[in-house]
Amino acid sequence: MTVRFRRTSLFLGLLALLAVGSAPGTGIAAAAGVGDPLPAISLVDASTEKPVQVAEALKGAVGVLVYMQTSCAACRKELTALKDLQGKYPKLKVVAVSVDAGGPERAVSYKKNFGFEFPFLQDPEFKTPELFGFSFTPGMVLVGKDGNVAFIKGGFRPGDEAEIEAKIMALTAQ
16 A cells, blocks of 8 residues: 555545534534524624624524625625515514625625625634534525524525525514
8 A cells, every 4th residue: 555545545534524514515513503592603893893792683583694705796696685685574684794804894895885784793714604514605594583593504596585585484474
């Protein structure tokens, strides 16, 4: 057995171990899943520069936590869909988390340019998305009125709005 073969076998074995018990398609162990309470997450609001407890911000309502980047076209489409859904469901709470390293000014400018009213929090080190198994953006976590994670979704494609709205309708009816 060659050294190269052993190294490749070891690498593939470790990769397989990472995949066991991980969030689908990410290779990162998920700390929060559907049915679990929303983890305690405290991040700084890009506009006010004050800390925000995400669970408190979403408390008592159907809420959406969405991880995004200002350079991500799919993120903008998902945020726009959520903005439209807030028009239909005024009690829906949305919190965006920018994982951009460009500083709060970038998120504030983006929020203003696209007319988003919901808060934009900062996580430039991409630490909290990993709680839900995300290794990319956009990533969305739907939270029920009870504070528990109801749905986790990575990515955004045209037509996803219908699925998201159906989930929101079902949670709103509870």
